Amino acid sequence: MRPIRVLVAKPGLDGHDRGAKVVAAALRDAGMEVIYTGLHQTPEMIATAAIHEDVDVVGLSILSGAHMTLIPRVLDLLRADGRDDILVTGGGIIPREDMDALESRGTGRLFGPGTPTSDLVDYIREWFEAHEAQTA
Amino acid sequence: MTTAEMLELDRLRDEVAQWRARFDAAKKRNTLFANSGDVVEPLYTALDVAGDASMLEVPGEFPFTRGIHPTGYRGKLWTMRQFAGFGTAPETNARYKYLLAQGQTGLSVAFDFPTLMGYDSDHPRSEGEVGKCGVAISSLADMETLFDGIPLDKVSVSMTINGPAVILFAFYVAAAEKQGVEVSELRGTIQNDILKEYMAQHAWVYPIEPALRLIVDNFEWSAREVPLWNTVSISGYHIREAGATAVQELAFTLADGFTYVERGIARGLDVDDFAPRLSFFWDIHNDFFEEIAKLRAARRIWARHMKERFGAKDVRSLIMRFHSQTAGVTLTAQQPMNNVVRVAYQAMAAVLGGTQSLHTNSMDETLALPTEQAVEVALRTQQVLAYETGVPNVSDPLGGSYYVEALTDKLEAEAEALFEKIAEVGGVVRGLETGWLQRQISESSSRQQWEIEQHRRTIVGVNDFVTEEGALTIPLLKVSADAERYQLARMAKMRAARDDSVVKPRLDALRAAAKTDENLMPLILDCARAYCTLYEIRAAMEEVFGAYREPVFF
Numbered sequence: 161m162r163p164i165r166v167l168v169a170k171p172g173l174d175g176h177d178r179g180a181k182v183v184a185a186a187l188r189d190a191g192m193e194v195i196y197t198g199l200h201q202t203p204e205m206i207a208t209a210a211i212h213e214d215v216d217v218v219g220l221s222i223l224s225g226a227h228m229t230l231i232p233r234v235l236d237l238l239r240a241d242g243r244d245d246i247l248v249t250g251g252g253i254i255p256r257e258d259m260d261a262l263e264s265r266g267t268g269r270l271f272g273p274g275t276p277t278s279d280l281v282d283y284i285r286e287w288f289e290a291h292e293a294q295t296a
Numbered sequence: 297m298t299t300a301e302m303l304e305l306d307r308l309r310d311e312v313a314q315w316r317a318r319f320d321a322a323k324k325r326n327t328l329f330a331n332s333g334d335v336v337e338p339l340y341t342a343l344d345v346a347g348d349a350s351m352l353e354v355p356g357e358f359p360f361t362r363g364i365h366p367t368g369y370r371g372k373l374w375t376m377r378q379f380a381g382f383g384t385a386p387e388t389n390a391r392y393k394y395l396l397a398q399g400q401t402g403l404s405v406a407f408d409f410p411t412l413m414g415y416d417s418d419h420p421r422s423e424g425e426v427g428k429c430g431v432a433i434s435s436l437a438d439m440e441t442l443f444d445g446i447p448l449d450k451v452s453v454s455m456t457i458n459g460p461a462v463i464l465f466a467f468y469v470a471a472a473e474k475q476g477v478e479v480s481e482l483r484g485t486i487q488n489d490i491l492k493e494y495m496a497q498h499a500w501v502y503p504i505e506p507a508l509r510l511i512v513d514n515f516e517w518s519a520r521e522v523p524l525w526n527t528v529s530i531s532g533y534h535i536r537e538a539g540a541t542a543v544q545e546l547a548f549t550l551a552d553g554f555t556y557v558e559r560g561i562a563r564g565l566d567v568d569d570f571a572p573r574l575s576f577f578w579d580i581h582n583d584f585f586e587e588i589a590k591l592r593a594a595r596r597i598w599a600r601h602m603k604e605r606f607g608a609k610d611v612r613s614l615i616m617r618f619h620s621q622t623a624g625v626t627l628t629a630q631q632p633m634n635n636v637v638r639v640a641y642q643a644m645a646a647v648l649g650g651t652q653s654l655h656t657n658s659m660d661e662t663l664a665l666p667t668e669q670a671v672e673v674a675l676r677t678q679q680v681l682a683y684e685t686g687v688p689n690v691s692d693p694l695g696g697s698y699y700v701e702a703l704t705d706k707l708e709a710e711a712e713a714l715f716e717k718i719a720e721v722g723g724v725v726r727g728l729e730t731g732w733l734q735r736q737i738s739e740s741s742s743r744q745q746w747e748i749e750q751h752r753r754t755i756v757g758v759n760d761f762v763t764e765e766g767a768l769t770i771p772l773l774k775v776s777a778d779a780e781r782y783q784l785a786r787m788a789k790m791r792a793a794r795d796d797s798v799v800k801p802r803l804d805a806l807r808a809a810a811k812t813d814e815n816l817m818p819l820i821l822d823c824a825r826a827y828c829t830l831y832e833i834r835a836a837m838e839e840v841f842g843a844y845r846e847p848v849f850f
Contacts, residue, residue, distance in 0.1 A: 168850070172409065172424070172425055173409035173410060173412070173413045173415070173421065173422075173425055173499075174409060174429075175412075175493075175497055175498030175499050176498075177498065177538075178537070178538050178539055178625075178741050180850075181738055181741070181742075181850040182741060182742060182745050184850040185742055185850055186745075188850075194850075196848060196849075196850045197848070198846055198848035199498050199846060200413070200498075202421070224409050224425060224428055224429050225425070225428030225429055225664075225665075225775065226409070226424040226425040226428055228424065229423060229424020229425070230424055253662065253663065253664070255663060255664060255772060272629050273628065273629040273662045274628055274629050274630050274662075274755075274758045276748075276749050276759075277745065277749065278749065
């Protein structure tokens with residue numbers, strides 16, 4: 161199977177990148193091709209990068225409380241480009257009820273503090289296998 | 297050492313050897329991980345501190361290992377200073393009044409992300425972020441409201457602001473003028489530590505060199521105009537939170553401090569004119585004794601370098617005054633009530649290490665901004681420590697502990713070794729440009745995550761003693777979505793009310809001065825007084841200075 165391509169992105173003005181970098185390194189160590197955007201990205205920059213880099217997965221890390229504005233915008237931009245096949249997942253300081261609202265709006269699973277990186281690896285692999293089986 | 301003392305040490309050496317043989321032969325647990333990953337000996341004795349000069353020290357004397365005041369906390373308790381801010385200026389003003397009524401003794405402003413990055417609340421990049429992680433302050437008008445009814449000549453105020461620090465400081469000074477307060481009486485701190493922003497916290501605006509120029513401009517201006525103000529709070533906190541070990545926090549932070557001192561001296565300032573107003577900010581993590589030793593070592597290293605390397609004569613240049621905050625990164629979303637206990641131990645370490653002020657984190661901070669109830673427990677934690685435990689009665693009560701003294705020496709030696717490494721990579725500025733410093737921190741962070749996932753490091757409730765996660769048992773604060781709308785209305789009102797004929801000339805004057813070597817503080821203050829906004833002032837200088845670009849890697 162081809163390697164899974166992942167864009168790890170930091171939307172908004174939030175400067176906390178410890179989690180994003182740990183996740184990016186863990187996904188790379190698990191054999192995925194990982195691109196990291198760096199900090200302070202707009203939803204437009206993230207959607208454009210995801211499409212140009214032809215990734216399978218976008219992982220958004222957000223600890224600033226702006227998730228209800230920024231995450232739906234990334235989803236909408238990808239949809240507008242016909243790329244709703246890309247999985248948008250992520251994590252950070254996001255209250256449970258907001259996670260539920262975002263997941264019902266079309267994101268994949270969202271993860272909170274203390275999640276082992278192996279959970280993310282397993283989740284993305286399972287999604288990818290199911291997704292490949294569906295599109296094959 | 298007398299012959300008798302040497303014979304005593306020989307006797308002790310024999311006894312320790314016998315103990316070691318019994319220890320090695322015994323069955324033991326295999327889980328002893330210190331936070332920095334270093335091996336800790338199972339026992340420390342007089343052999344570990346033989347000939348250690350700090351054993352003969354008293355507090356208030358060079359090199360200040362045992363504290364900066366001869367009176368310890370008998371003279372004055374630490375300042376209980378809870379970092380707070382959310383929503384708009386009126387909401388945060390109400391929280392400040394509540395905290396002061398509960399016995400808090402200083403204020404500490406948390407700004408929202410747009411403010412931290414120098415964007416106005418009505419800038420397109422601010423959408424969705426206004427008032428979320430702190431209070432939105434976009435002009436003098438917001439600053440006036442923030443401290444409405446709080447006399448700025450009576451309360452000391454700390455502001456966590458870095459990239460656009462001088463602009464927010466100018467708003468503050470202008471707000472004090474409006475209150476009719478003598479500016480020379482203002483007491484407080486702006487964090488203004490841009491080097492650690494590039495290293496760890498990432499709320500930057502300008503490239504490194506112009507950012508350092510603004511800091512030195514502020515040294516020069518403040519020494520004259522606001523002599524009691526702390527011009528930089530040289531911060532290890534964010535470096536540690538980003539993943540650094542205790543030794544890295546110690547060494548990188550002090551190296552940042554030395555860099556500011558070098559820049560001040562290079563401007564032609566006398567070290568004793570600005571060094572007394574430099575303060576520090578440490579992160580107090582879980583490893584109790586390591587944290588105490590870190591604080592003791594920090595004081596000693598600063599005093600030695602300031603005296604021997606920079607030739608400071610004024611004792612106030614030699615003493616390290618610092619704020620501490622318990623480590624946010626140690627809090628867990630799982631079983632959040634446990635965080636109260638973590639915070640209490642960390643607070644005690646900060647006090648045993650001799651902190652001048654302290655913020656204790658709230659139990660709910662991995663989930664949201666804290667509720668009033670959670671903040672109250674955090675503040676009460678400090679009050680119990682101050683008034684019930686007896687810990688503040690004696691200066692440096694762990695001084696003379698074989699373990700703590702040996703650990704203090706070890707941390708000092710390791711920090712010195714890291715200073716040499718930093719010099720080898722070309723100094724702090726070069727180390728940031730190449731990403732060397734950031735990589736050191738990233739590597740430590742990855743190692744800690746690996747240790748947790750491999751169960752080499754136990755986090756209660758996360759990788760051991762886990763309970764099936766039911767419903768969350770504590771209430772969370774919700775910042776209302778109205779905050780952003782309300783703040784936008786405030787901005788529109790302010791823009792309509794101000795005298796536009798003054799705004800543009802003041803910004804033009806600032807932009808012109810930015811191209812010269814002129815000290816920019818008076819010009820920024822003039823802009824603030826004219827209700828120029830945060831972003832307008834930021835942009836005027838950015839046209840000359842450009843913007844910072846981070847080296848991206850993981």
